[in-house]
Amino acid sequence: MASAMISGLIKSKSLPAEHILVFDRKPKTNSDLHDQFGVTAMDSANQLAEKADYLIAAVKPNALLETLDKLSSHLRKETVIVSVAAGVTLESLASALPKEQKIIRVMPNTPCLVGEGMSSITPNSTVTEQETETVVTLFSQFGKAEVVSESLIHAVVGVSGSAPAYIYILIEAMADAAVLAGMPRAKAYQFAAQAVKGSAEMVLESGKHPGELKDNVCSPGGTTIEAVAMLEETGFRSSIMQAMQACIAKSDALSKK
Ligand SMILES: NC(=O)C1=CN([C@@H]2O[C@H](COP(=O)(O)OP(=O)(O)OC[C@H]3O[C@@H](n4cnc5c(N)ncnc54)[C@H](OP(=O)(O)O)[C@@H]3O)[C@@H](O)[C@H]2O)C=CC1
């Protein structure tokens, strides 16, 4: 996720690469990030903590609190800690950080890598409006970003954070069926991915209800309604909803650990 954000930020040209400071505990990953993106690789997490204005922590949720706890004594009071971890609440983050530390929870997704991310932003009470705006602007450099209340983050994990995985499965299945019908594999991925991308753009740009857009594709007695009837029979909608409910429940369970 960190690479996706760094890459998105570099591509946006919104700040010089060397102003982005990074640290990964694996020296090779650290130097690879510098070689690949031109960012400044720090020698230690403590050094990063001392210098950063906005510190984005992108380690696994189960390692985050211990990592922040170790950094605590090196942080400046005005540094804004940005956590992208699923299921780690503002309250738990605060418990591992100095009193009154500014904290923002962000839930991004991997399409940040290609400038098409979707990120939610949730500040704690010590963050100023201007600092929240700065983080919204930062994450808007590689996609869309919106402030949401903390209670909605589980839904965000389900509908955008984890969602690229479901869409990739959809694209893979569509391509498999096209291959079954004789289309070469590479072309099948291109056709399937472009169909998904174009359909998403139609929802975002037209503002029309997805049901209306679906109806427009279904010619009477035609091919599409056959596919739609089969999707209903095999429980496609229900499958998506159940998968997302499992995802949302896991996000909720992680936050209660
Ligand atoms: N992947 C996704 O689509 C999304 C992920 N997230 C969140 O992003 C976070 C990272 O997830 P993801 O990128 O998938 O995980 P990865 O395991 O791919 O990346 C985590 C990276 O952090 C490194 N790391 C671990 N501990 C430290 C430390 N103490 N100091 C410095 N670097 C460290 C890891 O190194 P090592 O290999 O040595 O463990 C690894 O390179 C998670 O909290 C997740 O909830 C949020 C939204 C979407």
Ligand SMILES: O=C(O)[C@@H]1CCC=N1
């Ligand atoms: O799978 C995960 O836990 C992370 C959080 C959202 C996307 N990936």
